[in-house]
Amino acid sequence: MPTIRQLKRRIQSVKNTAKITNALQMVAASKMRRAQDRASQAKPYAEKLRTVLAGLASQSGGEGEAALHPLLETRPVRNIAVLHITPDRGLCGGLNSNINRSGGTFVAMQHEPVQVVAVGKKGRDFFHRAHVHIAAEFTDLGDYPTQAETSGISRLIIDDYLNGTVDRVYVSFSEFVTTATQRPVTRQLLPIEPPAMEGDGEAFLSDYIFEPSPEVVLARLLPRYIEMQIYEAVLQNAASFQSAQMVAMKNATDNANEITRELTLTYNKTRQEQITKELLDIVGGAAALEG
Amino acid sequence: MPLTVEVVTAERVVRVEQGVDVLVAPGSEGQLAILPHHAALMTTLDAGELIIRRASQEDSFVVSGGFMEVNKDRVTILADASEAAEEIDIARAEAARARAEERLRRVREQNARDVDIARAAAALQRSLLRLRVANRRRQRPGPPRV
CATH class of the missing domain: 2.60.15.10 (F0F1 ATP synthase delta/epsilon subunit, N-terminal)
Known part of the structure; x- marks a missing residue:
């Protein structure tokens, strides 16, 4: 049975922990709102780009036909790159282990040699420990990554693909579903698989006047599309991190409060018992004197 | 319409x-x-x-x-x-222009080799464009309000 003094000390220490987790929860909640906001601000651009690309790429017939652009061309796969996007920090529940497990399993399943491009310290450290070749790393993107910061990543990926260092590129990141749910996903980035066209591709092409030409527009569009996808993935990762951290810190605060409640109960009981014991002693002592 | x-x-x-x-x-x-x-x-x-x-x-x-x-x-x-x-930061654009001009001047006069000419030229063009857009707005604030 712990003494009153020990109990008191533990209660104080748990309360201090709760203060910290509560503060972290508040910070994460406000950052989360901004991160989610940024993710939704990127949507109109992304959707428009997708529609246009779907229309433009629909003219590139089926199998065997020469691809319209190197970024669309499927080559025999000799080397694979995985762009693994994770947060820089922890204290976010299972988010990091989930994304690392999903990315790690994916890499382990490949038959061809894989190189990892790590965004975020958590993923970099994970693959470093697993002795997977890390071709490049980008860390400290901050809570609100900008497009200027992610364009370096895109350039590296596109260059590696175009000069034949890698023949296929995947991206793995935590998709933001809701504040309570983040899902680790892995998607193919290159060669670009154009989104499916809603409606008639032929009609789309013949309806529009293209300046200078459909080919030029497509050639300008494709690198943008990659950049946008990477930027989106990085934003999703940031929103996921803040949400996961907020939820994790909320749970920690709730747990700490629960422990404080239990400890306080024990503390009061112990105190009560001690007082009763002391009273009995005094009463007993007085009785002995009178006797 | x-x-x-x-x-x-x-x-x-x-x-x-x-x-x-x-x-x-x-x-x-x-x-x-x-x-x-x-x-x-x-x-x-x-x-x-x-x-x-x-x-x-x-x-x-x-x-x-x-x-x-x-x-x-x-x-x-x-x-x-x-x-x-109205979002353009004129002071910043002005500073960027001065910086780019200074770099290009050093190339011209001292044949400096540490300057990326293409980048400096692009930066100069960017800053000039922003200044032009920002100043045009200042000079012509639109028709007088009634």
């Missing part, structure tokens, strides 16, 4: 404007103006000034390349980066 114009970048929606009478954009094949009932068009844009004109006001934007789609009186500008004239 007047035009509806949307200027968006990957980072944010810069402006959504309705009731636009004419739009002037820096197309890669040259500057072009879009009036209502324009045919469906898809074009690449170069860096330049984008002007949105309505009966009572004129708004101007810096665009650093991108795409423009015109369809059924809806104009969507997918800009690589874009700012409205």
Whole structure:
């Protein structure tokens, strides 16, 4: 049975922990709102780009036909790159282990040699420990990554693909579903698989006047599309991190409060018992004197 | 029917404007103006000034390349980066211009080798464009308010 003094000390220490987790929860909640906001601000651009690309790429017939652009061309796969996007920090529940497990399993399943491009310290450290070749790393993107910061990543990926260092590129990141749910996903980035066209591709092409030409527009569009996808993935990762951290810190605060409640109960009981014991002693002592 | 114009970048929606009478954009094949009932068009844009004109006001934007789609009186500008004239930080643009000019001057006079000429020239062009857009707005604040 712990003494009153020990109990008191533990209660104080748990309360201090709760203060910290509560503060972290508040910070994460406000950052989360901004991160989610940024993710939704990127949507109109992304959707428009997708529609246009779907229309433009629909003219590139089926199998065997020469691809319209190197970024669309499927080559025999000799080397694979995985762009693994994770947060820089922890204290976010299972988010990091989930994304690392999903990315790690994916890499382990490949038959061809894989190189990892790590965004975020958590993923970099994970693959470093697993002795997977890390071709490049980008860390400290901050809570609100900008497009200027992610364009370096895109350039590296596109260059590696175009000069034949890698023949296929995947991206793995935590998709933001809701504040309570983040899902680790892995998607193919290159060669670009154009989104499916809603409606008639032929009609789309013949309806529009293209300046200078459909080919030029497509050639300008494709690198943008990659950049946008990477930027989106990085934003999703940031929103996921803040949400996961907020939820994790909320749970920690709730747990700490629960422990404080239990400890306080024990503390009061112990105190009560001690007082009763002391009273009995005094009463007993007085009785002995009178006797 | 007047035009509806949307200027968006990957980072944010810069402006959504309705009731636009004419739009002037820096197309890669040259500057072009879009009036209502324009045919469906898809074009690449170069860096330049984008002007949105309505009966009572004129708004101007810096665009650093991108795409423009015109369809059924809806104009969507997918800009690589874009700012409205009133958002431009003139002091910063001025500083950028001075820096770029200084670099180019060093190349010319001292044959400096540590300067990336293409980059400095691009920076100079960017800052000049932003200054031009920002100043044009200052000089012509639009028709007097009644």
